[in-house]
Amino acid sequence: MLQHVYRFVITGLLLLMSTQILASDIWIDVRTTEEFNAGHIEGAAHIPYEEIAARISEITTDKNATIHLYCRSGNRSGIAQQTLQAMGFKNAINEGGYEALLQQQANQ
Numbered sequence: 001m002l003q004h005v006y007r008f009v010i011t012g013l014l015l016l017m018s019t020q021i022l023a024s025d026i027w028i029d030v031r032t033t034e035e036f037n038a039g040h041i042e043g044a045a046h047i048p049y050e051e052i053a054a055r056i057s058e059i060t061t062d063k064n065a066t067i068h069l070y071c072r073s074g075n076r077s078g079i080a081q082q083t084l085q086a087m088g089f090k091n092a093i094n095e096g097g098y099e100a101l102l103q104q105q106a107n108q
Contacts, residue, residue, distance in 0.1 A: 049076040
């Protein structure tokens with residue numbers, strides 16, 4: 001009987017954890033490889049902005065996922081945002097520049 005309770009609890013915890021993982025926001029750095037390698041937001045994926053349409057499926061196919069995009073100044077992430085929105089990704093957000101994001105994180 002106790003084994004069944006443990007299985008139930010473990011199964012519940014795994015389900016809860018998988019839901020948390022699936023619900024988490026996606027961060028994508030759309031800068032060049034050199035810029036990405038010089039520093040990036042922890043956990044961010046790297047897809048250069050000109051490759052976003054061809055490679056977004058490597059990260060997600062969920063058109064309702066919240067996708068945060070950033071670059072150096074916000075220009076390339078804006079282009080990537082427009083591309084993703086045209087593809088039906090409703091929650092693509094241009095977060096602007098990397099340095100500004102670092103400053104925001106430091107102030108929190």
